[in-house]
Amino acid sequence: MAEDECDISEAGYRHLSLLFRVTIRISTTMYDLTVIIPTYNEEANIRDIVSEVDNVFRDNALNGEILVVDDNSPDATIAIVNEMKKAKPNLNILVRTDDRGLSQSVAEGFAHASSEIFVVIDADFSHPPSLIPAMYSEIRSGNEVVIGSRYMVGGEIKKWPIKRRIISIGATFLGRLLFPDITDPVSGFFAVRKEVVTNAPLKPRGYKILLEVLGKGTWEKDREIPFEFVDRDVGSSKLKLKTIVEYAEQVMDITLYSFSHHQSAAWREWKKVFKFGIVGIIGILINMGVLYCLTNYVGLFYLVSSLFAIELSVLNNFLWNDLWTFRSYQQHRLSSRWHRLIAFHGVSVGGLVINMGILYLLTSFFGIYYLVSNLLGILVAFAWNFWVNRRVTWKTEK
Ligand SMILES: Nc1nc2c(ncn2[C@@H]2O[C@H](COP(=O)(O)OP(=O)(O)OP(=O)(O)O)[C@@H](O)[C@H]2O)c(=O)[nH]1
Numbered sequence: 001m002a003e004d005e006c007d008i009s010e011a012g013y014r015h016l017s018l019l020f021r022v023t024i025r026i027s028t029t030m031y032d033l034t035v036i037i038p039t040y041n042e043e044a045n046i047r048d049i050v051s052e053v054d055n056v057f058r059d060n061a062l063n064g065e066i067l068v069v070d071d072n073s074p075d076a077t078i079a080i081v082n083e084m085k086k087a088k089p090n091l092n093i094l095v096r097t098d099d100r101g102l103s104q105s106v107a108e109g110f111a112h113a114s115s116e117i118f119v120v121i122d123a124d125f126s127h128p129p130s131l132i133p134a135m136y137s138e139i140r141s142g143n144e145v146v147i148g149s150r151y152m153v154g155g156e157i158k159k160w161p162i163k164r165r166i167i168s169i170g171a172t173f174l175g176r177l178l179f180p181d182i183t184d185p186v187s188g189f190f191a192v193r194k195e196v197v198t199n200a201p202l203k204p205r206g207y208k209i210l211l212e213v214l215g216k217g218t219w220e221k222d223r224e225i226p227f228e229f230v231d232r233d234v235g236s237s238k239l240k241l242k243t244i245v246e247y248a249e250q251v252m253d254i255t256l257y258s259f260s261h262h263q264s265a266a267w268r269e270w271k272k273v274f275k276f277g278i279v280g281i282i283g284i285l286i287n288m289g290v291l292y293c294l295t296n297y298v299g300l301f302y303l304v305s306s307l308f309a310i311e312l313s314v315l316n317n318f319l320w321n322d323l324w325t326f327r328s329y330q331q332h333r334l335s336s337r338w339h340r341l342i343a344f345h346g347v348s349v350g351g352l353v354i355n356m357g358i359l360y361l362l363t364s365f366f367g368i369y370y371l372v373s374n375l376l377g378i379l380v381a382f383a384w385n386f387w388v389n390r391r392v393t394w395k396t397e398k
């Protein structure tokens with residue numbers, strides 16, 4: 001009898017667990033999309049932002065969920081959401097009590113959302129909810145990440161003090177070293193497919209959850225949509241110095257991650273840097289070889305030999321970069337090979353001036369040993385050459 005009971009309860013358990021799995025499957029696809037709103041002390045905005053997002057759903061016939069992720073705000077944010085929930089079955093709130101943070105909250109929102117497409121938006125109306133349908137349809141048409149960009153043509157930042165602008169430009173520059181084709185890799189307004197983040201080892205911290213998603217997520221296709229960022233009218237800002245330090249750590253972490261995870265988007269960029277470096281080293285060898293041969297065997301004056309040596313190494317570098325480093329860009333190139341060759345020469349002259357300028361400045365004015373100055377000059381010129389050629393010579397359409 002006891003055995004029977006055990007069998008029945010085991011069967012019942014299997015049944016239950018199956019039912020549970022089915023319920024989970026159904027519940028994760030219950031909505032077309034989930035709009036995640038991280039909040040901390042947003043009593044002044046929460047009612048309006050929730051209503052506005054819900055209106056956007058209604059006007060665009062979207063079956064959307066609104067998920068507020070709050071870090072146990074001491075103000076009335078939670079109470080307001082709970083009250084609104086009574087009239088809005090698609091509104092949910094997650095109250096967190098540990099490890100306060102914007103990025104952590106968004107990541108937790110990803111884990112609790114009941115749909116396959118997530119949109120992240122601030123509560124303070126800095127991001128226009130009216131763009132949600134466009135983001136959703138870009139995801140539906142095959143993009144894996146869709147970013148609201150403040151920095152692409154058509155985007156803008158309104159009412160920002162100069163200090164905030166400088167910090168933001170610095171943060172964006174660092175982020176673009178990893179993702180140069182994205183104009184705003186640190187935007188707080190974005191949409192992402194669930195699969196991109198499902199198995200991503202996100203280490204959320206600070207404010208830049210999008211950078212973490214881009215760095216650790218699995219994705220290939222992205223799209224940016226311009227928008228006008230408006231600074232908050234009500235409520236207070238939470239940006240602190242700690243945020244900037246955390247951001248620098250995050251960029252380092254994503255860089256290291258990409259070195260050991262070659263499917264990551266940042267690795268695609270590093271691969272180009274390494275190839276460009278290898279081509280550069282071959283160019284130096286060609287330069288030295290030609291200089292030596294023309295001077296020693298042909299008998300040319302060494303400065304004349306050097307002119308030939310420089311030109312040959314520039315031609316060599318151009319060809320290898322065109323055929324190898326930036327090969328993947330072939331179908332999307334905007335300029336002809338002749339244009340690229342001329343642009344490459346222009347950038348190389350800039351690199352030479354930078355190299356010599358640093359060599360002269362550090363040696364003559366700061367008394368640094370000339371070989372050390374030269375090494376620094378080469379490094380800066382390399383960064384210049386790569387970055388400008390990447391963006392100008394091998395510019396591609398998106
Ligand atoms: N859950 C959670 N949300 C946060 C936290 N910090 C900020 N937020 C929310 O994240 C969004 C962006 O925060 P803001 O303080 O507006 O950050 P910002 O836009 O960089 O700065 P300002 O607009 O100048 O205040 C808002 O919806 C905030 O309520 C946090 O620690 N936890």
Ligand SMILES: [Mg+2]
Pocket residue numbers: 122124126232
């Ligand atoms: Mg804000």
